[in-house]
Amino acid sequence: MILTTLAGQRLVQHLCPDQTKIQQYVLGNLMGFGTYILSIFVASSSGSSLNEHLLLILAIPHFLLLISLPTQKQGSTWPPKRDLILYLAILLLVLISLTFNWFWPVRDWDALTLYDFRAKVMTLSQDYSPLYGNELNYYLAYPFFTSFVHMIAYIFDFQRPAIYYSLLYGMFGVYLYEFLRLKIPRYIASITTLIIMLTPEIFHHSFVAYTNLPYTIYIVITILILVQYQESKSNSWTWVVALLTAIAVHIRYDDPFWILPIILCLYIVFKQRHLYPLIVTSGVTLLSRLFWLNFKKDLLTGYGQPKSSLDYLSLLSTIDYRLILIRFADVLMFLYKTLWTSFGHLLTITLLGYLYLQNKKNRRVLLTLYATIGLSLLIVIMGTFVTSFYYSKWQIVGGSVRRMMMILYPLTIITSALTIWGKHDS
Amino acid sequence: MKLSKYQFGLWLSTLSLLIAGIESIKYPGFIHKHLHFSPSLVYVITGIAIITIKLYPPPSPEKMLLPILFRYLAIGMGVISGILLSLEAINYPNFVFSTIHIHLDGLQIMTLLIFIYFLLSNLKHIRYHSLTRETIMIVMFALVLNFTFAAVINDLKLLSKEFKLMQNAGDTDSQKQHAGWGDIYLYTQLLNRSTPHNATIAFPPAQNHWLYSGNVVLMRYFVYPRSIVNLTETGSEETLAQLPAQTFDYIALAWGESNELDLSPYGWPKQAVKTEYIDYFDLVAGTSERVIVNQYTPTGVDTPVDRRWGVIKVAN
Numbered sequence: 001m002i003l004t005t006l007a008g009q010r011l012v013q014h015l016c017p018d019q020t021k022i023q024q025y026v027l028g029n030l031m032g033f034g035t036y037i038l039s040i041f042v043a044s045s046s047g048s049s050l051n052e053h054l055l056l057i058l059a060i061p062h063f064l065l066l067i068s069l070p071t072q073k074q075g076s077t078w079p080p081k082r083d084l085i086l087y088l089a090i091l092l093l094v095l096i097s098l099t100f101n102w103f104w105p106v107r108d109w110d111a112l113t114l115y116d117f118r119a120k121v122m123t124l125s126q127d128y129s130p131l132y133g134n135e136l137n138y139y140l141a142y143p144f145f146t147s148f149v150h151m152i153a154y155i156f157d158f159q160r161p162a163i164y165y166s167l168l169y170g171m172f173g174v175y176l177y178e179f180l181r182l183k184i185p186r187y188i189a190s191i192t193t194l195i196i197m198l199t200p201e202i203f204h205h206s207f208v209a210y211t212n213l214p215y216t217i218y219i220v221i222t223i224l225i226l227v228q229y230q231e232s233k234s235n236s237w238t239w240v241v242a243l244l245t246a247i248a249v250h251i252r253y254d255d256p257f258w259i260l261p262i263i264l265c266l267y268i269v270f271k272q273r274h275l276y277p278l279i280v281t282s283g284v285t286l287l288s289r290l291f292w293l294n295f296k297k298d299l300l301t302g303y304g305q306p307k308s309s310l311d312y313l314s315l316l317s318t319i320d321y322r323l324i325l326i327r328f329a330d331v332l333m334f335l336y337k338t339l340w341t342s343f344g345h346l347l348t349i350t351l352l353g354y355l356y357l358q359n360k361k362n363r364r365v366l367l368t369l370y371a372t373i374g375l376s377l378l379i380v381i382m383g384t385f386v387t388s389f390y391y392s393k394w395q396i397v398g399g400s401v402r403r404m405m406m407i408l409y410p411l412t413i414i415t416s417a418l419t420i421w422g423k424h425d426s
Numbered sequence: 427m428k429l430s431k432y433q434f435g436l437w438l439s440t441l442s443l444l445i446a447g448i449e450s451i452k453y454p455g456f457i458h459k460h461l462h463f464s465p466s467l468v469y470v471i472t473g474i475a476i477i478t479i480k481l482y483p484p485p486s487p488e489k490m491l492l493p494i495l496f497r498y499l500a501i502g503m504g505v506i507s508g509i510l511l512s513l514e515a516i517n518y519p520n521f522v523f524s525t526i527h528i529h530l531d532g533l534q535i536m537t538l539l540i541f542i543y544f545l546l547s548n549l550k551h552i553r554y555h556s557l558t559r560e561t562i563m564i565v566m567f568a569l570v571l572n573f574t575f576a577a578v579i580n581d582l583k584l585l586s587k588e589f590k591l592m593q594n595a596g597d598t599d600s601q602k603q604h605a606g607w608g609d610i611y612l613y614t615q616l617l618n619r620s621t622p623h624n625a626t627i628a629f630p631p632a633q634n635h636w637l638y639s640g641n642v643v644l645m646r647y648f649v650y651p652r653s654i655v656n657l658t659e660t661g662s663e664e665t666l667a668q669l670p671a672q673t674f675d676y677i678a679l680a681w682g683e684s685n686e687l688d689l690s691p692y693g694w695p696k697q698a699v700k701t702e703y704i705d706y707f708d709l710v711a712g713t714s715e716r717v718i719v720n721q722y723t724p725t726g727v728d729t730p731v732d733r734r735w736g737v738i739k740v741a742n
Contacts, residue, residue: 105602416570
């Protein structure tokens with residue numbers, strides 16, 4: 001993990017040289033370790049055995065990257081010493097999370113039966129074949145990303161893979177603070193960061209081995225980078241966004257928020273007449289999605305359980321159009337009941353912030369964040385609406401919808417803080 | 427006269443707030459049930475009226491009692507809502523309604539309406555903008571405070587629960603899993619001791635009363651690399667009476683995990699099976715006892731406690 005992080009940091013130095021040192025290390029881990037995990041997936045799906053030799057061989061490209069890219073000495077900065085208090089607070093939260101992840105083996109339901117089970121199978125048998133069976137559809141419900149993380153731990157005889165989530169949680173807090181402290185007063189940035197880290201859903205997921213927190217972290221940081229660089233004349237940051245989105249797709253394939261970076265790149269095309277970000281981000285993301293989709297389809301077909309692709313035309317022909325409005329109202333009511341208790345405060349704050357913003361100048365960057373929040377809500381409304389026509393139990397998955405919307409916590413809180421205290425510079 | 431135009435908006439907004447106030451004391455839906463019209467319609471019409479004809483006339487908002495009153499009402503309602511929401515978060519759901527008979531959802535609707543009407547009317551008056559912005563900031567601050575307070579309370583409750591579970595720091599992972607999953611975990615460990623790694627074990631279908639022992643993905647986690655076969659759950663007793671069609675060399679002897687007083691549904695398998703032996707498990711002592719017998723016959727409610735869990739080695 002250290003090697004891939006260092007290699008990733010060296011790459012980020014070249015692609016986004018104005019990120020602070022800490023941001024570079026965080027992005028370095030997300031990109032470096034993330035691409036390392038993806039390379040394990042690529043190698044194993046090509047037939048390689050999942051063992052320590054493969055893990056060591058796959059680290060070689062990162063090592064070569066580390067030694068071939070020169071260090072950039074200028075530009076990035078370490079945080080000032082007066083920020084030590086905030087970092088100590090983040091460390092305390094991480095230590096609490098680590099305590100639980102160190103004490104308990106993997107314990108929550110899907111964490112045990114899906115993500116960790118796949119890891120144990122892959123560790124013992126060095127391939128996926130024991131997963132083939134009547135439950136193959138269940139075992140392929142999510143890509144293998146976090147299972148590979150667990151597998152790496154088990155291969156090297158480390159029985160506490162869940163500390164990955166604590167470390168990710170800490171890195172997230174640190175990145176958010178670094179992002180905010182350059183834009184708003186330091187004490188506001190500290191409070192905002194701590195509020196996000198103390199959000200119960202986020203804090204709790206730091207010691208639950210689910211994919212929601214890693215996915216949230218990847219998507220939110222991707223959006224923040226896009227917002228930060230949307231008016232930049234350079235294009236090198238695009239590869240960071242593209243890779244982070246591609247990795248996020250391999251954490252949770254079915255969650256729809258991979259489309260947000262692409263839509264934001266589309267906006268950049270209109271504003272800046274820059275096609276490059278859109279081409280790179282959408283190309284890399286769609287390639288990543290295709291890879292998992294084909295892999296899953298091949299496995300299911302090979303085992304005789306082809307996943308029938310949804311015939312949307314037949315589905316359309318079965319819909320009674322008089323009921324569409326009623327169904328839409330049902331969906332809105334379901335989402336209100338599911339999401340309002342968790343997000344009602346924050347959405348109200350966001351709405352008020354948007355009204356507050358109306359008289360401010362230089363608010364283009366912030367409007368992007370507001371648009372992202374609005375788009376996220378629109379995506380979940382339309383996604384639930386479409387799903388309601390082919391999944392009869394759509395109204396009992398409220399918990400999953402709530403976890404899926406975890407990206408709203410940091411986005412709304414950051415947006416509100418930037419609205420009130422930000423300088424609204426591009 | 428221009429005043430009557432503003433009075434119309436004022437009366438409409440007062441009516442809306444009265445309706446919302448009634449529903450916060452009773453419950454959301456009260457007006458629709460007893461007066462057969464939807465309050466939402468009144469709220470929306472009021473909002474449109476405020477946008478088109480404004481709540482109070484310009485200029486000199488500082489001298490107008492009405493916008494100032496409105497502002498303090500908005501802030502006051504926000505603060506009260508925040509306090510009550512915090513009390514609810516600290517205590518239990520429905521605490522506020524059961525104590526002071528105020529329905530929090532209704533109160534929040536009422537508070538929201540006050541702000542919306544206030545904002546809508548002020549946004550149309552340029553000179554009211556600073557007043558509006560200050561109020562927005564105060565409200566945002568109040569909501570952030572409330573959110574943070576509730577978050578910290580919930581985190582502390584979570585930490586308290588988690589630290590209580592960590593009482594025995596010296597426990598092994600197996601003991602920790604037992605503490606988390608209960609006796610069903612101990613059952614799987616005894617099963618692992620009694621069967622070889624390449625065993626294929628028949629389990630009951632995942633229906634009441636075998637929701638854990640019949641859950642293939644859960645059982646597989648604990649007994650892997652052994653294979654598991656079972657029938658797909660249907661909820662019917664006919665499914666429970668059958669054994670899987672696939673080949674297996676062991677059958678899980680599973681009494682069932684529920685705690686119902688009526689013991690008649692318990693016990694699986696429900697048909698006689700030719701056996702080489704049966705290992706009976708004592709889930710309290712964590713031991714097993716092998717009994718050489720050439721047939722397993724289910725005995726239903728008459729099954730002794732020490733013969734309810736185990737594994738059957740099927741005869742070839």
